[in-house]
Amino acid sequence: xxxxxxxxxxxxxxVGDRVTITCRASQGIGSYLVWYQQKSGKAPKVLISxxxxxxxxxxxxxxxxxxxxxxxxxxxxxxxxxxxxYYCQQAQSFPLTFGGGTKVEIK
Amino acid sequence: QLQLQESGPGLVKPSxxxxxxxxxxxxxxxxxxxxxxxxRQPPGKGLEWIGVxxxxxxxxxxxxxxxxxxxxxxxxxxxFSLKLSSVTAADMAVYYCAEYRRSLGSFDPWxxxxxxxxxx
Numbered sequence: 001x002x003x004x005x006x007x008x009x010x011x012x013x014x015v016g017d018r019v020t021i022t023c024r025a026s027q028g029i030g031s032y033l034v035w036y037q038q039k040s041g042k043a044p045k046v047l048i049s050x051x052x053x054x055x056x057x058x059x060x061x062x063x064x065x066x067x068x069x070x071x072x073x074x075x076x077x078x079x080x081x082x083x084x085x086y087y088c089q090q091a092q093s094f095p096l097t098f099g100g101g102t103k104v105e106i107k
Numbered sequence: 108q109l110q111l112q113e114s115g116p117g118l119v120k121p122s123x124x125x126x127x128x129x130x131x132x133x134x135x136x137x138x139x140x141x142x143x144x145x146x147r148q149p150p151g152k153g154l155e156w157i158g159v160x161x162x163x164x165x166x167x168x169x170x171x172x173x174x175x176x177x178x179x180x181x182x183x184x185x186x187f188s189l190k191l192s193s194v195t196a197a198d199m200a201v202y203y204c205a206e207y208r209r210s211l212g213s214f215d216p217w218x219x220x221x222x223x224x225x226x227x
Contacts, residue, residue: 043217091212
């Protein structure tokens with residue numbers, strides 16, 4: 001199975017800050033990486049697929065990069081509605097696996 | 108627009124079978140365009156992939172659940188289902204159904220989720 005490791009597990013930031021979350025795969029997954037945002041009590045929502053393709057309707061302050069084993073989700077200027085937990089998921093092969101999540105909290 | 112809604116008992120006894128249904132609206136579940144999946148999230152913890160069922164009927168399961176798990180589609184009733192046998196407290200979680208976007212490997216959209224408690 002491909003293990004997905006996210007870091008940090010939590011980050012405290014202020015509105016306007018640039019936030020970077022990393023996701024590392026235990027083996028190469030090409031660009032088959034999905035990022036989700038989950039707000040408290042809600043289902044996850046896709047932000048980015050294929051490592052860097054922004055889903056329709058997702059603000060441009062979100063961006064994704066990387067390939068192979070190392071990936072990054074960046075929020076260029078944190079907004080109040082961005083406080084949530086973010087998960088990566090490898091989509092390269094079954095069993096599909098998620099990272100442990102990164103909680104973005106208000107500083 | 109596709110919408111999904113999980114349905115099923117919120118309380119299951121240990122050793123019994125957990126049965127959930129995902130009701131699909133806004134599209135024909137029998138269409139060859141759609142694949143489906145289940146994901147769960149224990150309280151306060153991260154996401155765990157349970158399994159997917161492709162239009163062809165092919166299923167892929169989490170190896171840790173495979174011996175207890177069945178995912179099926181009922182096209183006549185516009186729903187797909189999950190059955191997990193011999194549940195324990197470790198199976199307590201919010202269970203989500205979702206469309207599996209095979210070309211991207213992503214889940215989108217998701218149902219709102221349903222909490223299943225395992226307790227006698």
